[in-house]
Amino acid sequence: MHNGLGYPEVEEVIELNILVLGLIRVKKKDSHKILSTAKIASVIDECRSIEGSIYLKAAVLMRGLSRAHAFASGNRRTAFLAGKYFVVKNGGRFSIPDDPNYAVILRRIREGRYSDHEIAEWISNGTID
Numbered sequence: 211m212h213n214g215l216g217y218p219e220v221e222e223v224i225e226l227n228i229l230v231l232g233l234i235r236v237k238k239k240d241s242h243k244i245l246s247t248a249k250i251a252s253v254i255d256e257c258r259s260i261e262g263s264i265y266l267k268a269a270v271l272m273r274g275l276s277r278a279h280a281f282a283s284g285n286r287r288t289a290f291l292a293g294k295y296f297v298v299k300n301g302g303r304f305s306i307p308d309d310p311n312y313a314v315i316l317r318r319i320r321e322g323r324y325s326d327h328e329i330a331e332w333i334s335n336g337t338i339d
Contacts, residue, residue, distance in 0.1 A: 215267070216299045217258055220250045223275070223292055230287040243282035250280045257296070262330075264300045268293040269329035276320040286316040293333060305336035 218226075228242050253274030257267050275289035290312075297304045306312060315338060319329060324338065332338035 215264065216296075217254055218271075218292055218296060218299075220247050220254065222295070223250050223254070223280075223288065226291045226295065227281050227284050227288040230291050231284045240283040242284075244280065245282060246278070246280045249278035250275070253278050253280075260326075263334075264297055264302045265330040265334040266326060268296045268302075268304075268333050269326040271296055272316075272333075273319055273324075273326060273329060276316060277322075286313070286320060289319075290316060297333060303334070305334055306332060307336065 224244060224247075227244075231240050231242050253271060256274055257271045260267060260270050272289045272293035275292055276286050279285050281288060290306075294304045294306075315324075315332070318324060324332075328338060
């Protein structure tokens with residue numbers, strides 16, 4: 211706990227990657243392989259250090275995990291699930307519906323097309339331009 215909030219541990223993010231690859235198989239070659247636990251830890255540290263709402267912190271977590279490429283497969287799916295886990299764990303409402311069509315938004319997040327504040331708005335109210 212930091213600032214009264216519960217943050218994911220590296221091991222929990224790794225477990226989310228295993229879970230998401232089991233639930234949502236996109237490619238035949240999808241497999242759980244950790245490329246960098248240090249990158250996961252760095253993203254979690256950035257989430258802890260930023261000032262703002264749980265939605266902004268979740269946005270930093272989602273953006274960071276999407277871009278860090280800490281896993282061989284499922285980085286964006288893991289980032290989405292980690293963001294949802296963080297918001298719900300801290301008593302917030304994750305307003306993005308579970309819809310595969312949002313994969314394009316996650317790709318755009320990874321590419322840097324949205325600011326953390328735009329991502330936070332998406333998480334809190336379910337809409338993004």
